[in-house]
Amino acid sequence: MSSAADFSAPSRRSPALPPGPGFFATFNFVRNPFAFLDDCARRYGDWFTLRVPGVAPFVFTSDPAAVREIFQSDPAIFHAGKANRPLGAFMGERSLLFLDGPAHLHDRRLILPAFHGERMKSYTATMRSIADAAIDRWPIERQFAIHLAMRSITFDVIMGTVFGLGNSPLAARIRDTVTKLFALYASTAGTLFAVPAMRTDLGRWSPWGRAVRLHREFSSLLFEEFRSRRQEDAPERDDVLSMLLRACDENGLPLDDEALRDEMLTLLLAGHETTAASLSWVINRLLANREIAERARDEVRSVAGGEIEAEQISKLRYLEAVINETMRLDPVIPNAGRELQAAVSIAGRELPAGVVVAPCIYLAHRRPDLWTDPLKFNPDRFLTGRIDPYAFFPFGGGTRRCIGAAFATYQMKIVLARILARVELKPAEGYTARLERRGIAFVPSQGLPAVATSRI
Numbered sequence: 274m275s276s277a278a279d280f281s282a283p284s285r286r287s288p289a290l291p292p293g294p295g296f297f298a299t300f301n302f303v304r305n306p307f308a309f310l311d312d313c314a315r316r317y318g319d320w321f322t323l324r325v326p327g328v329a330p331f332v333f334t335s336d337p338a339a340v341r342e343i344f345q346s347d348p349a350i351f352h353a354g355k356a357n358r359p360l361g362a363f364m365g366e367r368s369l370l371f372l373d374g375p376a377h378l379h380d381r382r383l384i385l386p387a388f389h390g391e392r393m394k395s396y397t398a399t400m401r402s403i404a405d406a407a408i409d410r411w412p413i414e415r416q417f418a419i420h421l422a423m424r425s426i427t428f429d430v431i432m433g434t435v436f437g438l439g440n441s442p443l444a445a446r447i448r449d450t451v452t453k454l455f456a457l458y459a460s461t462a463g464t465l466f467a468v469p470a471m472r473t474d475l476g477r478w479s480p481w482g483r484a485v486r487l488h489r490e491f492s493s494l495l496f497e498e499f500r501s502r503r504q505e506d507a508p509e510r511d512d513v514l515s516m517l518l519r520a521c522d523e524n525g526l527p528l529d530d531e532a533l534r535d536e537m538l539t540l541l542l543a544g545h546e547t548t549a550a551s552l553s554w555v556i557n558r559l560l561a562n563r564e565i566a567e568r569a570r571d572e573v574r575s576v577a578g579g580e581i582e583a584e585q586i587s588k589l590r591y592l593e594a595v596i597n598e599t600m601r602l603d604p605v606i607p608n609a610g611r612e613l614q615a616a617v618s619i620a621g622r623e624l625p626a627g628v629v630v631a632p633c634i635y636l637a638h639r640r641p642d643l644w645t646d647p648l649k650f651n652p653d654r655f656l657t658g659r660i661d662p663y664a665f666f667p668f669g670g671g672t673r674r675c676i677g678a679a680f681a682t683y684q685m686k687i688v689l690a691r692i693l694a695r696v697e698l699k700p701a702e703g704y705t706a707r708l709e710r711r712g713i714a715f716v717p718s719q720g721l722p723a724v725a726t727s728r729i
């Protein structure tokens with residue numbers, strides 16, 4: 274998950290970087306990143322460099338041998354935290370996304386058990402009831418934005434399962450503050466927070482000033498929640514926050530409050546935008562491929578005829594293949610990134626210290642030498658044969674692989690199963706999805722307008 278990094282200039286004797294587009298062409302990366310990546314791959318092949326003044330050169334690769342070496346590399350040299358920095362200035366210093374080295378390993382070890390595949394089962398009822406409640410609110414025979422509907426589901430799911438917030442007045446205030454903070458972050462002003470100069474507090478009416486005040490309010494509310502949970506002493510609570518409040522490292526030390534706050538904000542940001550975007554692309558594909566949608570619906574009806582239960586979810590194999598095939602062609606994050614702390618050789622190519630090497634998820638997923646008929650939407654390819662993790666990596670890889678991959682897949686299966694079982698959707702007339710950036714993810718344009726024609 275990455276966009277740029279602090280620039281430390283490679284030395285004069287550094288090896289030459291792979292070729293790449295000129296300065297003005299890089300504006301296309303902002304305007305239409307996927308078309309830009311396609312164009313670069315056509316012109317330069319497996320490796321190319323993107324240069325933006327003021328940030329480290331970005332060296333993209335879609336070569337699976339290079340991707341494997343990068344994901345298996347020494348995290349002391351390949352820093353993802355530094356490469357991720359501009360993603361979210363307000364997430365805080367101790368966000369897992371921004372840490373490197375021992376501090377990253379320390380926090381990751383504490384957080385990982387809460388996202389273990391087996392743990393997902395306990396979230397089934399919450400995820401299902403949030404999806405059902407949302408579906409109940411959708412208008413019938415009137416256009417609505419699927420992406421907004423998905424964001425509301427994935428946000429509520431994180432609030433319920435990760436934060437474990439119930440209906441207390443304090444929970445309502447945390448929700449309210451964090452909703453405002455995220456709305457600000459996803460706005461045009463918020464997108465500009467990636468530029469350091471835009472992070473200037475000019476009072477409560479300036480965008481960054483507002484972000485700072487909302488963050489302060491969120492911190493004090495969350496710290497109050499930590500205190501009350503610690504006093505509550507309720508070992509039966511199985512939400513992620515309660516588990517992290519109980520978790521200790523090998524020295525018997527828990528995460529301190531600031532670190533825990535930063536990790537909770539990270540899980541919310543990294544978890545809900547990405548999952549909502551992926552769900553929207555799956556629905557976009559189902560709307561365009563009626564036969565595939567009917568086959569997925571038949572599977573849902575035969576496996577999970579009534580309300581979906583934990584033990585049925587692994588049986589939804591075709592639905593999972595539809596999700597994977599969508600993440601292959603419509604990845605919501607186009608690349609991972611690692612900033613090199615020393616000169617290295619990757620798949621026979623010498624690269625200098627200071628550059629960001631970026632395994633390109635989007636391009637690797639479309640390579641004709643790795644995928645038969647690569648542009649065809651064909652979920653069956655995920656039902657037969659083994660999938661190479663260096664040809665398909667929507668969740669990144671190695672010690673930085675997405676911590677929420679099992680959580681996201683589990684949630685997407687439940688939400689889509691409930692939609693397929695309960696609603697008939699049709700696309701808005703004349704609509705074709707284009708790519709739009711929303712926060713840290715790419716989403717279908719105009720929020721993917723669609724119409725529900727019936728609901729049970």
Ligand code: HEM
Pocket residue numbers: 274353369370381435539540541543544545547548551605606608609610667668669670671672673674675676677678680681
């Ligand atoms: C479809 C949904 C999702 C997608 C496509 C996605 C994708 C990614 C990617 C590409 C990375 C970077 C991996 C790398 O650098 O190798 C990442 C990291 C991360 N993701 Fe996700 N993610 C999703 C859902 C979630 C969820 C649900 C959560 C948590 C609730 C989450 C939490 C994180 C965290 C904490 C990291 C940083 C891990 C680290 O640096 O150690 N993500 N994700």
